[in-house]
Amino acid sequence: MLIGELAAKSATTIKAVRYYELLGLVVPKRQCNGYRHYSDDDLRKVQEIRELAQHGINPAKAKPFLECLDAGHRHSDECPASLAAYRDSITELDHAIASLTSRRQLLAERLQQGAARTFIKESNMTDYATTLPDNLPVPEDDGAAAHLPGLTLPSLVHEATDGQQMDLSNLGPGRSIIYLYPLTGLPGTDLPEGWDSIPGARGCSTEACDFRDHFAQLQAAGVERVHGFSSQDPDYQREVTTRLRLPFTMLSDTGFELARALNLPTFAAPGHPRLYSRLTLVVRAGVIEHVFYPIFPPNTHAQQVLAWLEAHPVA
Numbered sequence: 001m002l003i004g005e006l007a008a009k010s011a012t013t014i015k016a017v018r019y020y021e022l023l024g025l026v027v028p029k030r031q032c033n034g035y036r037h038y039s040d041d042d043l044r045k046v047q048e049i050r051e052l053a054q055h056g057i058n059p060a061k062a063k064p065f066l067e068c069l070d071a072g073h074r075h076s077d078e079c080p081a082s083l084a085a086y087r088d089s090i091t092e093l094d095h096a097i098a099s100l101t102s103r104r105q106l107l108a109e110r111l112q113q114g115a116a117r118t119f120i121k122e123s124n125m126t127d128y129a130t131t132l133p134d135n136l137p138v139p140e141d142d143g144a145a146a147h148l149p150g151l152t153l154p155s156l157v158h159e160a161t162d163g164q165q166m167d168l169s170n171l172g173p174g175r176s177i178i179y180l181y182p183l184t185g186l187p188g189t190d191l192p193e194g195w196d197s198i199p200g201a202r203g204c205s206t207e208a209c210d211f212r213d214h215f216a217q218l219q220a221a222g223v224e225r226v227h228g229f230s231s232q233d234p235d236y237q238r239e240v241t242t243r244l245r246l247p248f249t250m251l252s253d254t255g256f257e258l259a260r261a262l263n264l265p266t267f268a269a270p271g272h273p274r275l276y277s278r279l280t281l282v283v284r285a286g287v288i289e290h291v292f293y294p295i296f297p298p299n300t301h302a303q304q305v306l307a308w309l310e311a312h313p314v315a
Helices: 003-009 014-022 040-054 063-070 080-121 204-213 215-220 234-243 257-262 298-311
Strands: 157-160 165-167 175-180 223-230 249-252 266-269 272-276 279-284 287-292
Touching: 003 014, 003 040, 014 040, 040 063, 063 080, 080 215, 175 204, 175 298, 204 215, 204 223, 204 298, 215 223, 215 298, 223 272, 234 249, 279 298, 287 298
Parallel strands: 175 223, 223 249
Antiparallel strands: 157 165, 157 249, 175 279, 266 272, 279 287
16 A cells, blocks of 8 residues: 555554654555555554554654564563563653652742732731631531532533633533632621621631632642632622632622522522522532532631542542
């Protein structure tokens, strides 16, 4: 067969075949007219090189496998030299993984240090953003979130504080943290009457700050993304995100679409006929893996999430 036919049958390109020839992996015969002629054995070799490449073996390191086939073996990795090539490739991967892990840890530490210096200097955060009143009522588990683990997030699009439209069904394959909260306060604006007497209501800003302060550690524990989530409009949330200097975005659900889709718990407060109850979803590949509900105290909740992640690493 000619080179074009070989390339088509092996699902590769003529350029790739010529590269394999340059490496000495494929040596075609020459016809009387000078054209290269490739045999079925050459086709098998090209297919083997392609398969090895898909598994991370560079074509330049495929020679031991092809020699194993030339020796009459049915499989290219039945020879000692092939197994040695596997071990060499694994060693290279181990070195690369170790290097990347070290670099990631260094960047995460620098991010944490830089964020800490920035936030410590922040002077316009009011006390309600960093502290909680004493003797707040502790929420009880009413079972309203027991049905959530194992459910798939619906395809709902919500506006994020960075202006992007976020589809909850397309968060990605890694772990995501979505913490739902009822209402963040604004400086100079009174909270709803009796707010502190509603179990689980107070502490949205402290919760956001705790996720902020432990954001790098959550990432180091395998979290791909963190999102706050409430029924407040995007402009309201943008103010909070800027004021608290949050390194993640918040999502706005003014119509309680997610509440309807997943039957989430909500409650009412003076001036607010409906608000989300505080709960946190650990989502992995679009499926709710774990739920924190009820949550108390909110000002250390991110640390609770971090502890769970460290106890349940992704295999």
